[in-house]
Amino acid sequence: MVSNWNKVLRGFTQAAFLLPFFVFSQGNVSGNMESIFQYLNDDPIIGANQPPEKALVNSYMNAFYTHGNFKAGMRLESYLPRIQGYPNRFDGTGLGMRYAGYENDFIEVTLGSFYEQFGAGLALRAYEDRALGYDNLLDGMRVTVRPKKGLQIKGVYGVQRLSFQQGKIVHGEGIVRGVDAELHLNETFKRLDSLPVDIVLGASFVSKFQRDNNPELILPENVGAYGGRMKLRYKDFYFDAEYIHKGQDPSNDNGNIYNLGHAAVFNLSYTKKGLGILFSGKSVDNMSYRSDRTKDLQDVFINFLPALNKTHTYNLVATLYPYVTQPLGEVAYQADFLYTFKKGTKLGGKYGTTLGLNVSTTYEPFKNTAGFSPNDSSRVFYKSTPFRQSDSLYWLDINANVTKKINKQWSLIVSYFHIRINNDVAKISNFASGIIASHIGVLESTYKINSKHSLRAELQGLIVEKKDGQINDQGNWFTALIEYTISPSYFFSVMNQYNFGNPDPEKRVNYPIVTCGFIKDATRVTVSYGRQRAGLFCVGGVCRFVPANNGLTLSLTHSF
Amino acid sequence: MPNSFTFALGIVFDKAPTKTILFMKQLFILSLIFLSFQVNLLAQNEGGNPLENKKVPAVNLKDLKGKTYNTANLGLKGPVVISFWATWCAPCKKELNAIHELYEEWQAETGVTLVAVSIDDEKTKSQVPVYVNGKAWEYLVLSDPNGDFKRAMGVNNVPHTFLIDKDGNIVYSHNNYAPGDEEKLYKEIKKLGGK
Numbered sequence: 001m002v003s004n005w006n007k008v009l010r011g012f013t014q015a016a017f018l019l020p021f022f023v024f025s026q027g028n029v030s031g032n033m034e035s036i037f038q039y040l041n042d043d044p045i046i047g048a049n050q051p052p053e054k055a056l057v058n059s060y061m062n063a064f065y066t067h068g069n070f071k072a073g074m075r076l077e078s079y080l081p082r083i084q085g086y087p088n089r090f091d092g093t094g095l096g097m098r099y100a101g102y103e104n105d106f107i108e109v110t111l112g113s114f115y116e117q118f119g120a121g122l123a124l125r126a127y128e129d130r131a132l133g134y135d136n137l138l139d140g141m142r143v144t145v146r147p148k149k150g151l152q153i154k155g156v157y158g159v160q161r162l163s164f165q166q167g168k169i170v171h172g173e174g175i176v177r178g179v180d181a182e183l184h185l186n187e188t189f190k191r192l193d194s195l196p197v198d199i200v201l202g203a204s205f206v207s208k209f210q211r212d213n214n215p216e217l218i219l220p221e222n223v224g225a226y227g228g229r230m231k232l233r234y235k236d237f238y239f240d241a242e243y244i245h246k247g248q249d250p251s252n253d254n255g256n257i258y259n260l261g262h263a264a265v266f267n268l269s270y271t272k273k274g275l276g277i278l279f280s281g282k283s284v285d286n287m288s289y290r291s292d293r294t295k296d297l298q299d300v301f302i303n304f305l306p307a308l309n310k311t312h313t314y315n316l317v318a319t320l321y322p323y324v325t326q327p328l329g330e331v332a333y334q335a336d337f338l339y340t341f342k343k344g345t346k347l348g349g350k351y352g353t354t355l356g357l358n359v360s361t362t363y364e365p366f367k368n369t370a371g372f373s374p375n376d377s378s379r380v381f382y383k384s385t386p387f388r389q390s391d392s393l394y395w396l397d398i399n400a401n402v403t404k405k406i407n408k409q410w411s412l413i414v415s416y417f418h419i420r421i422n423n424d425v426a427k428i429s430n431f432a433s434g435i436i437a438s439h440i441g442v443l444e445s446t447y448k449i450n451s452k453h454s455l456r457a458e459l460q461g462l463i464v465e466k467k468d469g470q471i472n473d474q475g476n477w478f479t480a481l482i483e484y485t486i487s488p489s490y491f492f493s494v495m496n497q498y499n500f501g502n503p504d505p506e507k508r509v510n511y512p513i514v515t516c517g518f519i520k521d522a523t524r525v526t527v528s529y530g531r532q533r534a535g536l537f538c539v540g541g542v543c544r545f546v547p548a549n550n551g552l553t554l555s556l557t558h559s560f
Numbered sequence: 561m562p563n564s565f566t567f568a569l570g571i572v573f574d575k576a577p578t579k580t581i582l583f584m585k586q587l588f589i590l591s592l593i594f595l596s597f598q599v600n601l602l603a604q605n606e607g608g609n610p611l612e613n614k615k616v617p618a619v620n621l622k623d624l625k626g627k628t629y630n631t632a633n634l635g636l637k638g639p640v641v642i643s644f645w646a647t648w649c650a651p652c653k654k655e656l657n658a659i660h661e662l663y664e665e666w667q668a669e670t671g672v673t674l675v676a677v678s679i680d681d682e683k684t685k686s687q688v689p690v691y692v693n694g695k696a697w698e699y700l701v702l703s704d705p706n707g708d709f710k711r712a713m714g715v716n717n718v719p720h721t722f723l724i725d726k727d728g729n730i731v732y733s734h735n736n737y738a739p740g741d742e743e744k745l746y747k748e749i750k751k752l753g754g755k
Contacts, residue, residue: 028617029614030712030714031714062714064714115711116706117705121682121705125682127706128707150628184628187627198625238689267686269686269690271692271693271694273693273696275693276693276694277690278689278690304681306683310647311647311684313649313650336686338691338694338695339694340696446654448740485738485739485740487740487741487744488734488738488740488741519735521732522714524716557716557735558716559735
């Protein structure tokens, strides 16, 4: 009897083990990997240090599998040890993300790790940015149902990724729960299709739970955030808005106050062929929302508060004075404009000319403290009104650019930027105080030698306004870059940044760096050697400080 | 892999494996390895190009008008170019502007459709229609604000351009843009045959 059972079991296990191989041969496997290696030198004049290991390496690989309605995936990560500028607590090799799921037209279920965004993300956004080392994924369960065309309801339940230590995910303390519904009326009601309008409505509710372990205060263990959103389109006009309200959420961020919080954004735009105009506004007060109230920096944020400004790409503009949202409060506006002068017109010339303008401002919100006592046991210390600002400037950016193709070989981009940033609030430099005001000019030119060979050059100058007769921050900078590309496989570039205006004559140094790259299809290898100054490396308004370094960086990326 | 199999087999067979069972296990594992090798070969033979069996994964994305598209079934005829870009990515914009000047001709000759997938998040997403219309692009523009499609397609960084044949197979991909790359892409599109 026993041996019979063994036979049955054996047959069953053999079949079970064989199954994946047949399944895998039919399913779809995709993924990607990246490996970055650094060998660093000591370079005291720029403040670069050689770590005791001398060499650093970061790697990760994603592998995703889908077969019919089934899907599964994982990411392996390795930090031996992590490269400079990455969260310094990341170490070891192991699984950084894994999930299994099922999806059909009606329902989608995911168990394990997942990324998610409700609406504009003001209430909930779990996402990753590998270049920054940012990852606040949710580990738990997500269900999405689409009961009707145009209607989607999502439910999520999980704990957040806080860190990655000794090859394992470390989770945040709190639990995050949320539900979101979105209805695209035009897809649900076909009759609307004949009208020039388009309407989307949505609502979210998110709640976090964390035990109260504070001996002095009675902390709310469950904190909710909820609100609604809408998108309206009428012909070429478009309007969208979202408002999220947050309950009492005393935390390290806000100094354990019991104020309510809010976040609101709106965008109004008009676009037609050759023209784009946008006006956006944002109001945030006491809106830091984390699944662990004791954390800071970029740790376990449940929501996402986008900075309302353009993400610049030129080196001096992008990394010296970038701005990040102040979750404790800000009121911001932005206007963006793009117009292309048609080919054959006076300003358009033979190939057309594009003019871009962008202005953004951010101010501290007006906090009305009248009638509130700093000793009040309610710990509610002020009242704020959405979109009511004070006159304390956090950020100002005025920029313009003209793109012009002169002939088949030559094209030019001329840009100007004026940036004012309040270093006392949005701290970006240890060498400055108050407002840092800068003017940046960039000239970029591309020359196409023939169908495969091209030469590109950038000249950038940055002038910092003096403050009380003194040089502010690190003074003036100049950057020059030359890049030679051979399509489709090679590039070579040389860049030098020169801090010629540094108040300390010893620090008026050059930062030269040489980079070469080889690209074949979805594989990319780059090697660079040289000096890189300390700066903020930002992606989509989230920044990480990268210390100055001097040495060799080798990077390999591949998609499969 | 073998370790997990022996471990699992150990549980199923017996706690104290005899020599016979050990031998059987080894044989079993060897046959599995052999089999998977064969399966791999079969898969390779079917397509020839290892990418050819790779399909576009299904993710729901919205266009600039709010209409939902399933990326596995975009409902487009002819070859499709999927190009990942962002408003803050200078080479991406150069690539799409270069193709913009050739697009009419490309479409007439090959019936190709370009799908420009913007990975701009909420910070810069609102600037996407300003740029797209300001530049008078005629592409299908989809928005991937939380990187779901980017992740599913195995995109490390932008620009990353994929070519999909009319049967939905990914036949070519390129993770860079240098002037002239658009001509290489067009050659690959033409390889797929006319309309």
